[in-house]
Amino acid sequence: MNINKKQSQNFTLILFVLPAFIFFAAFKLIPAVLGLWYSFTNWNGINPTYKIIGFENFAEIFTGDADFWRAMLFTLKYVGAAIVALNVCALVLAVLIESARKGRSFFRTIFYMPNMISMIIGGYMWNFIFTQVLYYIADNTGLEFLNKSWLGDPKYSFTAIVIVAVWGGAGYLMVIYIAAIQSVPTALIEAAVVDGASAFRRFISITLPMIKQAFTICLFVTLNSAFQVFDVVFSLTGGGPGRLTQVVAINIYEEAFGRSNRLGYATAKSTILFLVIMLITLIQLRVMKKGEEEM
């Protein structure tokens, strides 16, 4: 009786889950497993047959692929800068908006707007700013520091990429921080005001600890998207000049679909990226959990 009931339960379960599961299996699960498999082959997308070559792809990446490691280093640098810049800007905007007397919803609307626009489009708009507008301003106002090859010199294009990433991403984090700040009980703040705590003190001692969860979410989101960054770099520098501003996602894309069509080799690179992201995500979750328990 009980077994029959379980069986019929499972039958309905399968019936209701199946449609979602078919698409999920075809376009997420199977590709993920295939990805591991292709990492060990010399599949090149042109030749219909391919063979298993063991760890050769990985050996080649680790010993002879300077471009990939430069891209990895550039990505790590970007991840560090983007996480700090995005979260600091978003938090500052959120706090200031919440403390403003007038125009809260106006400012929130404006700051979120870049988020609606794809970073491809936003990046091309900024491309115009960096390659045309800033030169014009420098020539006509004497603001000489603007007169730089913003997208042509890797020294400056890194800054340019981070600026555009902040422009496009801070609004999203800001609305999360605003929601968190609004959920801080006003009674707590009022009590602190009565006790004579300064605004800065109130922020550090009350607001900041209370929005820890939002902080975890925002770090998680930025970490994941920063490691896979593609659109901003693609529309600003395209990875150039000479692959100097390539991020890992662009390096993989170029390897697979651009110059060599070495899909097996490119898959091995994405497996490495996957492992790096996984590792850092796990570490982050661990650290954050510890931090929340201590509270």
Add this chain to the structure above:
Amino acid sequence: MHLTKKAKTGTVLVTVFLSGASVFCLFPILMALMNSFKTKSEIFTNILALPAHFNFDNYVRSFNKMKYFTSFFNTLAIVVIGILGIVVFSAMAGWILCRTKTRLSSFVFGLFVFSMLIPFNAVMIPLYRVAKILHFSNKIYGMGSIYVGLGVSMAIFMYHGFVKGIPYEIEESAYIDGCSKAQMFFKIVLPLLGPITATISIMNVLWMWNDFLLPLIILATPQKYTLLLSTNMLFGQYTSDWPAILSGLILTVIPVILLYALLQKNILKGVVDGALKG
């Protein structure tokens, strides 16, 4: 007296800072808009000036070059297919997974949740191959279907969490009245899922509409391009023809800005809810 004066300066400073940040936010969009009406030489002589007259030649040029209507409706069709699949299939799965307590159900749910950790980059290249094998590459329905496959796990997770908060008694009494599972789902459960469906729809529409990398590898011919792909093509072909590029960018931005203007409150709420639950 002294205190109010200090508070006043504070308010002014905050407003000044926020206004400055607003200018920064709008600057690239406004520059693109202003210069999209100018000729090449006008841009060259004064990039910061308002256009001398509204010249729509650039727009006509980029509109035709981008095959704007085709690209727009391609994007729309992909998003509609994707959102219908994600919402209907995930609601079904999320609900039953929450209401069934068997080993199979927790295994399947665990699989969906775990897969959320897999980054897109790790599936991109095999996905290109799977799409080829299924004859899904360079097809609008193919793009829509792939989005369904990539989007369901997150949506199932969110529906699952939402169903947990709906009292089971409602379903129980319908069950006693002789309601079948399918009737129960479509007549009773689905209408209750409204709020979370709105959140999921907003998140996924924005994602699909603004996604670039996936269409870039799946769609190969301009007839099938999405708005972003045609804009990208415009940029590639008219390297230094900024009037054409800028008008193309503005054309691509118009639908999203209109959507934002109309649904701004819902979008902001949906984005926050999505982030907190996801």
